[in-house]
Amino acid sequence: MASVAHNSQPFGPSDRLYATIGDFLADHRLSVDPVNYAFAHRVIAHPTGPLAQCVARITDGGVRLTSRDIEELGGPVPVAGATVDREQPPGRDTPPASPNEMMQALVARTQMQVEDFADTVAAMRVETQGFGRDLLAGADAIRGSSGTAVADIARLADTMLGRVQVAEERLAAATVEAEALRRELEAARDDARRDPLTGLANRRAFEHAFTAASEANAPICVALCDIDHFKAVNDRFGHAVGDRVLKVIAGALSEACGDHLVARYGGEEFAILFTGTALADAVATLDSARGMVAGKRYRLRETDAPLGTVTFSGGVSAHEAGEVMGSVLGRADRLLYAAKAAGRNSVQSDGKIRQG
Incomplete structure (x- = not known):
């Protein structure tokens, strides 16, 4: 078998960069096309830059980059088939990016846009300084020369005006992109x-x-609410019906509580932050929502069969000056379970219980 001749020249920086880019593309099963090569070059040539940091976060744990990742990170849209993932069967669409991945990509794009904006401003400053020096030299020449110096100054001004116009266009484009990123x-x-x-x-x-x-x-008053017998609803009718029940409770709480913050705290539990409201008013507001929900009779959308009564229980506690959130939430939670122990479909506050 014929032997392969090896280049005797040393392995230089450009060779190492080329080899590293090849390894990057191979590791992520990316084809060697201009789009993917340019993206890999940007990552590897600036290992501490925002793009490289974002890629590191996305690929943490051995996750491979996909064409969607490259697109979201600001790269051009690759041609079909440019990215192949070993774990993904051919012909299947790339899975949608997770909210965390989308946020990481957005942060990286914002950082790169800010850097580009800074580069544009820096370039304008350098050109302006150069223009000032040249203008000063031209002014000195005018003092002891003829109309040739004036013509040189005119040409210099025209050149600078052209550069300023280009820079203004770049700044305008950067401003539009910055506004779009701000909205995103x-x-x-x-x-x-x-x-x-x-x-x-x-x-x-x-x-x-x-x-x-x-x-x-x-x-501040804090309320915690929990849907009564919610597990039985899920077990009997399925999670789709359970989700609709959650939406019903969310709507009732939002309607009754007005401008006060209503949050889904977890599972079938809701929390309300009453600000600028006395405890008695907060309890009355929550009890109004409880009565609104309990007074309705619900039916299944698909069959019109009765779902029965839906109720929730709640606990309300007033925040004390200097008290940490965990303390008032813990007290509201204990009041919530006291309301459930008292028969459910009720609201209990510091020293008082209301029951339907």
Whole structure:
């Protein structure tokens, strides 16, 4: 067998970069096309940059990049078949990115856009400084020269005006992109604090709102509510019906509580943050929602068969000055279970119980 001749020249930096890019593409089962090569080059050439950091987070634990990842991270859309994942059968669409992956991609795009904006401003500053030096030299020439120097200054001004126009166009484009990214970030931030089923705030949003209200020294009451016999609803009618029951309770609480924050705290449990409201008023508001739910008779959408009565129980407690959230929530939780022990379909507060 003929032997293969090896290049005797040393393995230089460009060779190492080329080999590293090849290894990157092979590890992620990406074809060697211009799109994927350019993306890999951006990641590897700037290992501490925002794009490389985002790729590291997405691929943590051995996860391979997909064409959707490359697109979300700001790369051009690859041609069909450019990315092949060993664990994914041929012909199957790329699975949708998770909210966490989408947020990481959005953060990376924002960081890159900010860097591009900074580069544009820096380039304008350098060109302006150069223009100033040249203009000063031209002014000196004018003092002891003829009209040739004036013509040179005019040409210099025209050149600078052209550069400024290009820079302004780049800044305008960057501003439009920054505004689009700002809207995406606001939407992503809102999604991160909202329960996808009910549309209510989630636990994280509730905790942030509590912290803000307590730092403002506003009067606070906290309520925890739990749907009575919810497991029986799921077991008998299925989780689709259970989800609709959750939406019914969410709607009733939102309607009754008005501007007060209603959150899905977990499972079939809801939390309400009453701000600027006395305990008696908070209890009356929650009891109004309880009565509204308990007074209706629900039917299955598919068969019109009766679902029966849906009720919830709740506990309401007033926040004391300097008290941490865990303490008032714990007290509301104990009141909630006291209401359930008293027969359910009831609201219990510090020293008082209301029952339907």
